[in-house]
Amino acid sequence: MSIPSAPRVTLLAGGVGGARLAHGLALALPDGGAEHLRVVVNVGDDTERHGLLVSPDLDTVMYTLAGLNDEARGWGLQDETYAMLDQLARLGEDTWFTLGDRDLATHVVRTARLAAGEPLSVVTAHLAAALGVRAGVVPVTDDRLRTLVDTPSGRVAFQEYFVRRRHADAVLGLTFDGAEAARPAPGVLDAVRAADVLVVAPSNPFLSVDPVLAVPGVRDAVRTTSARRVAVSPIVGGQAVKGPAAQILESLGHEVSALGVARLYTGLVDVMCIDEADAHLAGPVGDLGLEVLVTDTIMGGPAGRERLARELLGAVGPAA
Amino acid sequence: MSIPSAPRVTLLAGGVGGARLAHGLALALPDGGAEHLRVVVNVGDDTERHGLLVSPDLDTVMYTLAGLNDEARGWGLQDETYAMLDQLARLGEDTWFTLGDRDLATHVVRTARLAAGEPLSVVTAHLAAALGVRAGVVPVTDDRLRTLVDTPSGRVAFQEYFVRRRHADAVLGLTFDGAEAARPAPGVLDAVRAADVLVVAPSNPFLSVDPVLAVPGVRDAVRTTSARRVAVSPIVGGQAVKGPAAQILESLGHEVSALGVARLYTGLVDVMCIDEADAHLAGPVGDLGLEVLVTDTIMGGPAGRERLARELLGAVGPAA
Secondary structure, three states: OOOOOOOOEEEEEOOHHHHHHHHHHHHHOHHHHOOOEEEEEOOOOOEEEOOEEEOHHHHHHHHHHOOOEOOOOOOOEOOOOOHHHHHHHHOOOOOOOOOOHHHHHHHHHHHHHHHOOOOHHHHHHHHHHHOOOOOEEEEOEOOOOEEEEEEOOEEEEHHHHHHHOOOOOOOOEEEEEOHHHOOEOOOHHHHHHOOOEEEEOOOOHHHHHHHHHOOOOHHHHHHHOOOEEEEEOOEEOOEEOOOOHHHHHHHOOOOOOHHHHHHHHEOOEOEEEEEHHHHHHHHHHHHOOOEEEEEOOOOOOHHHHHHHHHHHHHHHOOOO | OOOOOOOOEEEEEOOHHHHHHHHHHHHHOHHHHOOOEEEEEOOOOOEEEOOEEEOHHHHHHHHHHOOOEOOOOOOOEOOOOOHHHHHHHHOOOOOOOOOOHHHHHHHHHHHHHHHOOOOHHHHHHHHHHHOOOOOEEEEOEOOOOEEEEEEOOEEEEHHHHHHHOOOOOOOOEEEEEOHHHOOEOOOHHHHHHOOOEEEEOOOOHHHHHHHHHOOOOHHHHHHHOOOEEEEEOOEEOOEEOOOOHHHHHHHOOOOOOHHHHHHHHEOOEOEEEEEHHHHHHHHHHHHOOOEEEEEOOOOOOHHHHHHHHHHHHHHHOOOO
16 A cells, blocks of 8 residues: 555554654654544553552653653653652552652542543543643543453552562463453544554553553454554563563563564564664564564654654655 | 549631641640540531542641641641642643642542541541641541532632632621531540530631531530530631631621620630730620630740640639
8 A cells, every 4th residue: 555655653552662652753743743643552551549540651652742751760750759659658658659749630630530420531632632742642442451460479460560569570471451341442443444554662562562452443453454564673682672571571481582572463563673683583574474674773862763753654655 | 513634625626726726735735635635627628629638627737736737828738849739730720729749648548548438537537647646636527518608709619719719708608518417427426525625716616616516416515515615716806817707707797806706606615715905805705604714815836825725724624
């Protein structure tokens, strides 16, 4: 198929890697992606803390697109303070999950609007617009979906595994609780089906992308969309750029490499983007039946993100 | 009746004036009032802000007893910051009701625990204990009770009148919504009935004391308790020490003086405490059948509060 010069792009994203590529795409597309970019975001990491609904991946994507993300840390807001958390500790509450004072406003507003009956997708659109985000940011589902992690010491909630236990446990299996009954949020399936380009972010395939695909209808839409599809490997030189992707690939019996990731995405994407450090894997990835784009996938600042976004769009058609 | 040297004291209290006298009593009684002081607090000012339950009077009493109150302002915590509120504004939410970052922890914990099924009195006991408060702090009811204010432009919620419109409207009437169905919180009636001394704080008679008395059973308990009862006038020299008590007395047709206040409490207390500035009213107050204590009722720092507390206890029996 032919790709227009300003394609409609849909990105499947988790947290930091997804947010950075979303930012690059927003920079590469007209008007910050207002008409051209939809980011479908994982909600398996969502958690209730002190009665407030925290949606870490939605917030990271939203804050990064708004230019408000704490870049050094990868998540949360810049110039954050922690007076509320400090006082929570004084009140005897557990504080292993960090909640910044500014960040808290997001959770307070989200929780109040959900309680008033607004779906998460509507609340997210409101919050993103208030922060000046032009691109569409959509939770994959408005329904409750929670990633549960099987570890040698039992099944734990995602943030218990990820934050409290610092993803130190071997991951023996993952359950996306609620996924079977979850419905794609309004616009999600259309965003996949009607896109010119579908991008799978360099997010954790198991923790970030799988729970998106687990919502009934999404995997099929990705399989059957007429969009050109490209995935970016989160594994570079046999290591995860961030987070526990390498350990999880290994503990679940996959090869810890861009090739191992490519195998997971075979049948779902047309093009596999791997890092220059993994150029030697271009042949084996190509043998899977995938086109291969070899480039620098480490996104530093905005310029690097935009460059990668343009290369991805170029690999599937005319440059945006 | 005879008053023991360390009497059991129950204080009916609203916000700032109630909190300061509670502090004085806690200083005057053994062990911070742990076994001797119960403060029964107005909840008519409570409000839901951004989905969080704020209980201004409970918090002012609790923070003041804990030594954490912002003394210059009278409410809220010392050394407070407002990053969350600033971000709320950025998200397009209204911010006329000030919520400090540290203060927010109280509302977050309270809201979460209420949602989990704990009654307000249990949550309050937990919060007060966490802050090191020794005296008992009890909401007058665990049920929903909200003060509504009739103004020339219609009926508004209390905080709408008090904070948003800066209590500038004439008060034509007050409704304690929910009061008829409200039950006294556990321990409230006992605290009134079994006290040696019952003190009515120099709080607003209409906005702070009336909603406490409006909970079925409380007014009768005050009327019939065997405790010695003393009220402190919040009107000094024809003006309110703080807040709109003077305007409300006037708009509801009462004399704006300590005598006007004394008339409201006739039948409910034995002793009326008025300020030295109102010494000329001692005769007329006495003519109502009340004993009169004339003293300096302006509580500055802790020493002034403790002095007033000791004078009140002295006026009803042996010094504590």
